[in-house]
Amino acid sequence: MNYSLSTLWHERPRYLPGIGAVAFSAVLIALQCGLLLGLFKITSxxxxxxxxxxxxxxxxxxxxxxxxxxxxxxxxxxxxxxxxxxxxxxxxxxxxxxxxxxxxxxxxxxxxxxxxxxxxxxxxxxxxxxxxxxxxxxxxxxxxxxxxxxxxxxxxxxxxxxxxxxxxxxxxxxxxxxxxxxxxxxxxxxxxxxxxxxxxxxxxxxxxxxxxxxxxxxxxxxxxxxxxxxxxxxxxxxxxxxxxxxxxxxxTKAGIALGYTALLGLLVGAVVTSQTLYAATVASAKEFAILLAMGIPRWRITSMVLVQSFWVGLFGVLLAYPCIHALAWLGTLVGVFIPLPWELLAMSGGITLVMALFSGLIALRSVRTIEPMSLLR
Amino acid sequence: MSVPDEDVTLRGISLIRAFTDGAKSRNVIDDVSIDLHRGQVALLMGPSGSGKSTLLAIMSGLLKPDAGQVMARENGRWLDIWKMSPREREQFRLRNCGFIFQGYNLFPALTARQQLEIILRWGDGVPGKEARKRADEMLGLLGLAGKEHKKPAQLSGGEKQRVAIGRALIKRPRFCFADEPTSALDWSSGQVVIDLLQKASHEYDSTIIVVSHDHRLLEHVDVSYQLEDGRMMENAIPCPTDTWRGHQ
Incomplete structure (x- = not known):
């Protein structure tokens, strides 16, 4: 198992808010688009x-x-x-x-x-x-x-x-x-x-x-x-x-409304995910500082944070899919049809995965602040 | 008893480092010169605030001195590490330096083996299989055979410090810098740690610098230095166990 995945698994409670935020974004986008598809399908x-x-x-x-x-x-x-x-x-x-x-x-x-x-x-x-x-x-x-x-x-x-x-x-x-x-x-x-x-x-x-x-x-x-x-x-x-x-x-300008809602969901997801990754990196700052002291290049740590953001994104999307289907099913119980074509699911998953990677990039500011000298103060 | 000059591997020359506190500036390191030798464990002692850790940081290329030079011998050539670019200094530390700190600073999620592997794989690009083999060998030398799969939370303080030593020594560094490596340990664990450093300095011909205020270590190192208020009080006192291996 690679180091990023080991860390993610070992510190699950720390990363859960980020995974939840990604899942929330994916669910929001998929259901919004699905609702819209269902809504406008009736026009034809x-x-x-x-x-x-x-x-x-x-x-x-x-x-x-x-x-x-x-x-x-x-x-x-x-x-x-x-x-x-x-x-x-x-x-x-x-x-x-x-x-x-x-x-x-x-x-x-x-x-x-x-x-x-x-x-x-x-x-x-x-x-x-x-x-x-x-x-x-x-x-x-x-x-x-x-x-x-x-x-x-x-x-x-x-x-x-x-x-x-x-x-x-x-x-x-x-x-x-x-x-x-x-x-x-x-x-x-x-x-x-x-x-x-x-x-x-x-x-x-x-x-x-x-x-x-x-x-x-x-x-x-x-x-x-x-x-x-x-x-x-x-x-x-x-x-x-x-x-x-x-x-x-x-x-009806529903597309614009959808865009805003999806953007809002993505923003919330990005903020929570980047804060999660930032906090996790800060918590490991001393361990990373040792590596830097020993001459390990900073890009190794950077890539570890980005790989972590990928895993957070992937687990978030995997968590989102059953939630999306469950909520769509609940919708049918109250007479709301929410079509979920695979293209829509792939798109929502892809967008949120990119959002998670972007959050990883934002969290990289924590890596820039790590200095080996902090170990000697 | 003398040490041949060709055995000097790390040399601090007229080092000065000041820290500013408000309007006041104070020399934490005040015109310190020091020679360190291969195959030796040198103990740097002094009360709190005497500048020991600052001198260690300057000598290891982590903190730039305001004046003076740090010369390191690498493959027979003397290099001024504070004239190197940051990238060159990072490369120098990668090739030559290991670090041990009081707080272990082990990744909580990684096993003892992975803590060592990561240095080889990320630092030198050693393939996974070989890194694993070398990590296991090192853990065996440190008396941690059978504990390769343990994570820090499953190890005692002494075992964690031994893993940290393994991490510092896995690439057989020319220089190893240890800041208070025994202060969080009971004396018997501390003895094991300092003896391991002794053994490593002899086996790998490394220059090991230990910063501590624990006088009990004096009997286990080759040479000691005393710092007070940023000044070197006594220079290179050979210690009771000193043998100057091969150079008597």
């Missing part, structure tokens, strides 16, 4: 939970929930394209939901095809729900939003002053940032949205490509082909998903 649910390869929307559409009406005539434009297998109109628009008791909520109405191979129907809409939605002016909401919307299955509510009946519910926790998702058939959507959407207009055209792997190429080529008309934007579903999340991330 209509894209992520459907089967379309390519989305066509209004020019420069910023996010899936901000699509403006486009003429239905666009459909004939792309339907004949040899790269396209299926084209499907799709409605999505904000609406004013009036509860049976009179209260109101903002909702996002989604009207799509109800066929088995529908491109716009979210995967959580079961065949039974889709069958129920064939009833005119019927809607389905998610169980997680039903209470906010003030309805039970079978109740009536109003959207844009149009009376609708709740015929079922999904149970996938489909929440949105701005308003509850309300699913219905295309005819129902057309009727409910007639006051806000021009005649013969829809919100999106959804495409299925002959080769789904070509979605991005097809989107790029169509954008090029139709660029002169300035009347639509074509994106692959993954592009549209990312664009929707990024829009809300920037729009």
């Amino acid at each position: 649910i209509p894209v992520d939970h459907t089967r379309a390869d390519v989305w066509i929307g209004s020019p420069e559409v910023l996010s899936v929930d901000l699509g403006r009406p486009i003429p239905m005539s666009q459909l004939s434009r792309v339907a004949g394209d040899p790269r396209v297998a299926v084209v499907e109109p799709y409605y999505q628009s904000f609406g004013s939901w009036i509860k049976p008791n009179g209260g109101s909520e903002l909702c996002i109405l989604i009207g799509c095809s109800l066929e088995d191979d529908s491109l716009g129907s979210i995967t959580e809409l079961t065949p039974e729900l889709r069958a129920a939605l064939t009833e005119p002016l019927s809607v389905v909401v998610d169980r997680a939003e039903r209470k906010n919307l003030g309805v039970n299955i079978g109740d009536y509510a109003e959207i844009n002053k149009q009376r609708v009946r709740i015929v079922g519910e999904t149970s996938a926790g489909l929440k949105s940032l701005a308003g509850a998702y309300v699913f219905c058939s295309r005819p129902t959507a057309a009727q409910v949205l007639r006051g806000v959407m021009p005649k013969d207009h829809i919100t999106y055209l959804l495409l299925k490509c002959h080769n789904p792997a070509d979605a991005e190429v097809v989107a790029a080529e169509m954008n090029q082909e139709y660029k002169d008309s300035h009347d639509m934007t074509v994106m692959s579903s993954s592009q549209f998903s990312t664009r929707s999340r990024m829009h809300w991330l920037i729009k």
Whole structure:
């Protein structure tokens, strides 16, 4: 075992605050980013939970929930394209939901095809729900939003002053940032949205490509082909998903808030870790002074402190990972989804490890103060 | 009884060192000259504040004198250690010097073997296996065989000081400086320590300088010096056990 590790193990209580500080920073960064990922993932649910390869929307559409009406005539434009297998109109628009008791909520109405191979129907809409939605002016909401919307299955509510009946519910926790998702058939959507959407207009055209792997190429080529008309934007579903999340991330300035919080966590971690390493080095100053007296170069001591900071960082990160997963699991118990992709875990671990090494550099000021003469005073 | 001049290995010439206390300046070392010889243990005695430790620090290259020279003989050449650059002096100490202090100053986390290994590995870049072998040999010579795995907390005061001696001698230094090496020990442990230093000076032909105020050590060293108020009172008094090995 190397000398740094031996020291760390022997003086565990001394180094624990530093290890804890690194773990705290890693947990804070991972959970903050995870929460944010989870939060903004809901903004792209209509894209992520459907089967379309390519989305066509209004020019420069910023996010899936901000699509403006486009003429239905666009459909004939792309339907004949040899790269396209299926084209499907799709409605999505904000609406004013009036509860049976009179209260109101903002909702996002989604009207799509109800066929088995529908491109716009979210995967959580079961065949039974889709069958129920064939009833005119019927809607389905998610169980997680039903209470906010003030309805039970079978109740009536109003959207844009149009009376609708709740015929079922999904149970996938489909929440949105701005308003509850309300699913219905295309005819129902057309009727409910007639006051806000021009005649013969829809919100999106959804495409299925002959080769789904070509979605991005097809989107790029169509954008090029139709660029002169300035009347639509074509994106692959993954592009549209990312664009929707990024829009809300920037729009809400949550990214900046995240940056500040993460920076604060890193600062706290760096201060505690550097103080821990500083105190540990000062405590061993006389032993180090002997080495210096005997001509051992100072850089050996410097590197020992830096290696210690690496171990403190590594143990802190290793301690953090089970804590991150445990806290994310606790989050799911209260309905908060915190995705933790490996890239996020690697990033939080990497950043905090660098922070620990940086703390080691700060603690090196203690090495500079060690003088062999102190042994003779 | 005389000592051949060619056996002088460390020489302090007209050394002066003053310390300032407020507006007052006092010579802690006041025009001291001293010759130290290879293969000898020299005892530097004197009351508290007499300047013993300061003289040790000056002679070992740790504290710069205000005036005077410290000449050290290395491979037949005389070097003025206070004319060296700090880097050269560090290298000189690495090649030639060992230190022992009253407080042991052993790393609490390291075993007796590691305390010695670290000097060889970090100082001379000796490979781990060889450093371990040499450390074990040295611990054996110091009567610590079987205690290689013990950490300082598991050793007695005398054993800890023997480990500290091993650390100072592991690289067979030309010069070994010991500041009050026995003052924290009972007399029997202190005797063992000073006898080990005697043996080492003879075996390695080292020049060993011991600072102490313990008169009982006089019988165990080759030569002694008395400092008072920064001045050398008696110069090079050969001690009862003195044999000037090979130079009679």
